[in-house]
Amino acid sequence: MWRTARLVAAKDLTIEWRSRQVTNQVLPFAGLTLVLFAFALDRDDITVRVAPGLFWLATTFSLIVLVQRAFDVETADGALDTLRVAGVDPAGIYLGKALALAVQLVVLETLLLIGVIVFYATNIDPAGYVLTAVTALVATCGLAFVGTLYGGLAAGAKGRETLLPLLLLPVVAPVLIGATRAFEAAFGTDGGDGIRSGVEIADGWPWVGMLAVFAAVFGAAGVLAFGPLMEEA
């Protein structure tokens, strides 16, 4: 299972490396959303305050595009059917695709974080570095597991482009909430309006715990459900 996962992940990442679709299209898209948020919100003091939320919103939108892409690659030439006929372990395929998706997300998040610091004048408290990194990693695992599971569910079906956001966005809401709150704690975001002020870094860790539960639950569900889903795709 792990060997299959490694091979599938390597295959997906090689495809991305050669096609450069992520670097040439998804990254600019994510950066563009950051700029558009700034247009919509208009005021500098607001963007500083909501920077963690905008970061995770941009990541979530990009996730949809990435998942779409990850399964277009599989269904275009019936590659998924070929894997199935070859008797490849579906749990391995699932973990491999999730791993490749997670790697792409981490790259995207790193660049988005730089974007947030540059565009939204965010200052990360050095004490918050660890929390920022751990939150990003755990949340990424959750997003990758859920994205791969629901991507597989909609793969190859008619109208999946419009269906996937409808299925995916409600499910990732806990990640959006949890990761945003944890980032607020890590950034020490203080809007001065009394609601968010005085957030301590320690306040972020319970949210990381929730994100870990989310990732574990959907990871397990994906390993179990991906096989039956592929059979019927």
Added chain:
Amino acid sequence: MSATLTNAENDPRLGTRSGFGRWAGVTSTGFSRGLGIATIVGLVWLVLFGLVFSPQDIVQDSSVRILYVHVPTAWVAYLAFGFTAFSSAMYLFRKKKSLAWDRVAGASAEIGVMFMGLTLITGALWGRLTWGVFWAWDARLTTTAFLFVTYIGYLAVRRLGGSHQARAKRSSIFGLLAVLEIPLVHFSVLLWRSLHQEASVANPNGDVKMDGLMLFSLFVGIISFSLLYFWLVLHRQRVLYLEDRYEDADLDSALAERRSESQAASNG
């Protein structure tokens, strides 16, 4: 036409007609008629108790009467989604993949979405009258809205196409995933609100003692809406069964036509 339908009676694609599937395709029985009449009686009773017999609330005036509809619709929606999950599990985990369970899951979800929509509408109207706002970011409200969207997604998954069994498998997996999702959403919203502010809404039923007649009216509402739910599920899944049969009959007749065409071509 009647000949194809009779053939479809024993069509394995539709599930056998023994056990649970036996009554699945029947369009009318004494039981469903009795259930329908009981539902009508219950609803008339609810209208009388809700609008005429029950007193006005001291604080809420007549707007309290919205609750006689609001609470039962919410109850029915949760019942329906629970039943969808149960039917999905029954489809997925039993050896015999019975499409009857899949159709019950689908019928139940459709009705659940409808009642959840009604819950949100009646709740917003009541909230405007009582709290002064249509919506509050309360954990219960937010979870309800997510349930609504999630099951709209479920219904979309059911329409993805493919064979009946493919539809059943895909949607039953999604139906069970929704059960995982909802507690996580609820818990995260709960944590979100409790960390930052007091719950914006005090529970109106918890700190206000309800008048006996009000409680009884609410009880009548829950009973009659539950009856309505069962009546609707029963009939909706029958329609779904006939739709499945119609699709198969269509496919069969198209196959027969092509076959006779090729035979005519080879003869001539």
